[in-house]
Amino acid sequence: MAPDLVGCTLVGADAAGVIVEVERYQEDDPASHSFRGPTPRAAVMFGLPGHAYVYRSYGIHWCLNVVCQPAGQGAAVLLRALAPVDGLEAMRARRGPVPDRLLCSGPGRLTQALGIDGGLNGAALDGRPLGVLAREAPVEVLVGPRIGITRAADQPWRFGLAGSPHLSRPFPLERAVA
DNA sequence: CTATAGATAATCT
């Protein structure tokens, strides 16, 4: 499901962007919050698929995940970067004086740009205030190791849209999948 | 371009 989310559109309350970078996390993955079972924080990961798992990162930022099927599995996809397509003014207002390239180029940046916080933890991703739209055309997806983790760091579980200028970081080897 | 400090809170040891 993670590579299939690349190219889809994330729609917020007043802004939207194409998902250009994601990472997958699941229960048997030591880097995943669901690794220790349905703890208070990770409970949503074991809940309804298609809902949002929002957690605080480094005490400062919010990060958004899409909970995966089937229910109760503890699997989710972290949204790491968007290509802004709508509501640019609202994003700029929330993000401050950064270049447009950096508006949504990172998991914490993307949530700040869309105004997403812990209040949306567990929310359905089926429309307002948050939703995901299917992509309209096939895309070329890159694969590489995940970013910012120490456990299972060599697993190629990060996926990105080939050629996007909005990735949080480039992919090491441009290997295509899907 | 790389390197590093600092902010800050939930979770882990």
Added chain:
DNA sequence: GATTATCTATAGG
């Protein structure tokens, strides 16, 4: 007390 699915500002090459 240490670590963490991060970001920004600043200093140096």
